Amino acid sequence: MDWLNAVRWDSNGLVPVIAQEQSTGDVLMFAWMNREALALTAEQGRAVYYSRSRGKLWHKGEESGHVQTVHEIRLDCDQDVVLLKIPQHGHEPGIACHTGRHSCFFSVLRDDAWQPVDPVLKDPETIYR
Amino acid sequence: MDWLNAVRWDSNGLVPVIAQEQSTGDVLMFAWMNREALALTAEQGRAVYYSRSRGKLWHKGEESGHVQTVHEIRLDCDQDVVLLKIPQHGHEPGIACHTGRHSCFFSVLRDDAWQPVDPVLKDPETIYR
Numbered sequence: 001m002d003w004l005n006a007v008r009w010d011s012n013g014l015v016p017v018i019a020q021e022q023s024t025g026d027v028l029m030f031a032w033m034n035r036e037a038l039a040l041t042a043e044q045g046r047a048v049y050y051s052r053s054r055g056k057l058w059h060k061g062e063e064s065g066h067v068q069t070v071h072e073i074r075l076d077c078d079q080d081v082v083l084l085k086i087p088q089h090g091h092e093p094g095i096a097c098h099t100g101r102h103s104c105f106f107s108v109l110r111d112d113a114w115q116p117v118d119p120v121l122k123d124p125e126t127i128y129r
Numbered sequence: 130m131d132w133l134n135a136v137r138w139d140s141n142g143l144v145p146v147i148a149q150e151q152s153t154g155d156v157l158m159f160a161w162m163n164r165e166a167l168a169l170t171a172e173q174g175r176a177v178y179y180s181r182s183r184g185k186l187w188h189k190g191e192e193s194g195h196v197q198t199v200h201e202i203r204l205d206c207d208q209d210v211v212l213l214k215i216p217q218h219g220h221e222p223g224i225a226c227h228t229g230r231h232s233c234f235f236s237v238l239r240d241d242a243w244q245p246v247d248p249v250l251k252d253p254e255t256i257y258r
Contacts, residue, residue, distance in 0.1 A: 003241050018147055018156055025154025027147055030210040042238060075243050076233040077226050081159040083234040097206050104205040105212040109171060112132050114204050 004035055008080040014050060017082045021094060022071040028088060028096035029104040031058075038073075038082065045070045047084060064098075064127045066090040091122060100124045133164055137209040143179060146211045150223060151200040157217060157225035158233040160187075167202075167211065174199045176213060193227075193256045195219040220251060229253045 007015055014032045021028050031049040033041065037057055040048040047068035051058040061067030072085040088094025097104040099120060106118035136144055143161045150157050160178040162170065166186055169177040176197035180187040190196030201214040217223025226233040228249060235247035 001241065003238060003243055006243055016145060016159065018159065020156055027149055027156065027212055030145065030147065030205060073238040074234040075236045075238070076159060077228050077230075077235065078233070079243075081233075083156055099206050101206075104207070104210075105203040106206070107204045109132060109202040109204070112130065114132055114135055114208075 001039065004039060006079055007035075007038065007075065007082070008078065009035065010080070012052075014052070015080060015082055017049065017084055019047065019068060019084045019086055019096065021088050021096075022085045023087065026103055027105055028086075028094070028102070033082065041070060041084070042073060047086060061090060064090065064095075066095050066127075068096070093121065095121050095127070098124060098128075100127060130168065133168060135208055136164075136167065136204065136211075137207065138164065139209070141181075143181070144209060144211055146178065146213055148176065148197060148213045148215055148225065150217050150225075151214045152216065155232055156234055157215075157223070157231070162211065170199060170213070171202060176215060190219060193219065193224075195224050195256070197225070222250065224250050224256070227253060227257075229256060 013034050017031050017033050019029045034050040037048045037050045047060040049058045067089045068086040074083040088096050093102055100122040101118050106116050107114040108117050142163050146160050146162050148158045163179040166177045166179045176189040178187045196218045197215040203212040217225050222231055229251040230247050235245050236243040237246050
């Protein structure tokens with residue numbers, strides 16, 4: 001697949017991925033993909049990431065039901081970062097973060113401290129059983 | 130600075146940064162910061178990145194005039210990715226990409242190929258002299 005070869009994979013064979021909610025424009029999370037994950041994401045139309053901590057593919061939503069379908073896959077000018085535009089499924093509003101929040105970027109720098117400013121939409125205990 | 134210590138810097142002392150335009154929600158670019166870059170960004174209210182290729186700080190807009198001021202600095206749930214919400218200055222609409230485009234993510238995967246779909250707003254030759 002030529003388009004997969006066009007991606008400039010890093011020394012670990014990975015590419016950083018930004019997941020952006022299509023409807024709101026909110027940046028929901030940041031993760032990594034290897035070649036297989038990106039190929040599966042394009043083929044299945046569902047986000048599949050590569051978990052660096054677990055060393056294996058991570059089908060987003062496989063436990064939580066918080067699946068991300070693919071609206072658009074974009075690549076940056078250096079061909080080394082992917083932007084995934086997604087509808088975030090399984091809850092309304094969408095939950096992408098394992099803390100039960102809409103977005104992983106829920107902390108803001110204020111008064112020289114990181115302050116969580118976005119609400120927990122669902123108790124993580126009830127998301128992952 | 131405690132808030133700088135709270136960031137989980139990678140083995141190279143860097144953190145990935147997503148720059149998102151405040152007004153439109155568009156993801157404009159992806160770059161890296163080291164501790165000094167993030168400290169300067171917060172202190173000066175202007176985006177300062179760390180160029181991995183040049184091995185030094187990169188004051189965004191220093192050559193192009195396409196400065197990014199800081200609206201908000203966010204950190205993700207794992208404390209290892211920064212989301213920078215910015216007004217993009219120097220051109221209307223904003224140009225963040227060195228190719229003269231609004232966003233670095235101007236290529237979309239269509240028909241098994243990366244296709245540039247966003248226009249060049251300004252000739253790069255006239256941006257960098």
